[in-house]
Amino acid sequence: MPKIVLRWLSVLCLALASAAALAEEIQVAVAANFTAPMKLIAADFEKDTGHKAVLTFGATGKFYAQISNGAPFEVFLAADDETPARLEKEGTAVNGSRFSYATGKxxxxxxxxxxxxxxxxxxxxxxxxxxxxxxxxxxxxxxxxxxxxxxxxxxxxxxxxxxxxxxxxxxxxxxxxxxxxxxxxxxxxxxxxxxxxxxxxxxVPENLHSPIRQDAVLLARAKDSKAAAQLMAYLKTDKAKAVIRAFGYEP
CATH class of the missing domain: 3.40.190.10 (Periplasmic binding protein-like II)
Known part of the structure; x- marks a missing residue:
């Protein structure tokens, strides 16, 4: 095999190894109602960034208790806006990181x-x-x-x-x-x-209950994680919003 080809293969291998080394896994707590769209968004996120979002689905109230007791989540997608706000106030989440990613029906x-x-x-x-x-x-x-x-x-x-x-x-x-x-x-x-x-x-008509605003928040343990910050930003992209709308939510 010519030396120039070997050199290029070597450079390619180093580049791939470097990219793999930079990729991170993010532990994400996700409200159960958002299971299907988040699976698709996480798959797109991994393709586009190389970072893997490891998803755990469950009840928002149960996640609150787990996070308050030190569960190793880095990003939290709640089924309401009150729980993430409470976590910010208590110092368990990064102040100012919270935003509404969807309104449910x-x-x-x-x-x-x-x-x-x-x-x-x-x-x-x-x-x-x-x-x-x-x-x-x-x-x-x-x-x-x-x-x-x-x-x-x-x-x-x-x-x-x-x-x-x-x-x-x-x-x-x-x-x-x-x-x-x-x-x-x-x-x-x-x-x-x-x-x-x-x-x-x-x-159910929206006038029969309070708006179901669903907030995402960056948790304190991930305040310096670039990958976690990228996932939070990714949820605001047009690509993610299209998935959210496809499942009957308003982004």
Whole structure:
């Protein structure tokens, strides 16, 4: 093999090794409702930057407790705006790093076609045994569900039928497996191609609950991490926003 080719191969190997050495892994806590879009965004982020976002999904309230107790997360994508603000105030997150990456939508959904009508009247008729929600103290979508039921004057009537999941992911699981006939979940969990992809649904009007503003925040342990800062910036790009919109959120 000619010496010039060997020299170029050597330079290429060094460049690749250097790039690999600069790549980082970032530990990211992600609200369960944002599972599907964040998986796509993380894959794009790795392709575009070389950095790998290691994702853990769960309930916002549970993540708050874990982060407060030293869990090794570097970036937190919450399902509300209050929890990241609290972490900033307590010094567990980098002050001024917080921003809203998405505004979520609540939906009453059933895996059964035709069970949920377009106006949500099924809630008043009560022709079901179980309705699932996420735990209100842990999950903002669960709190929004309770607020909706109260605004409709149905909380007392529906209380005996409620089953609670630890996160919005578990609430969705209850409904999708038939353990509950219907439930309040995140629209993103059943939204694809501009419509609800299966079952039957009622998108809850925004005037029935407080806005579900979802904030991201850089955690204190990652204040000097360039890769974590890059992920925070990446969430604001047009490429990431397009993914967010595709799942029924407003960026």
């Amino acid at each position: 609540l939906v009453l959904w059933s895996a059964q076609p035709g069970l949920v009508d377009a106006q949500g009247e099924v809630l008043k008729k009560g022709d079901f045994k179980k309705i699932a929600i996420a735990a209100p103290r842990l999950a903002p979508y669960g709190a929004a569900a309770v607020e909706t039921m109260n605004k409709l004057g149905l909380q007392a009537a529906l209380e005996p039928k409620l089953v609670q999941g630890e996160s919005i992911g578990q609430a969705f699981s209850f409904v999708s497996t038939g353990n509950a006939e219907l439930g309040f979940i995140a629209l993103s969990q059943v939204y694809e191609g501009g419509k609800v992809k299966s079952g039957s649904a009622w998108v």
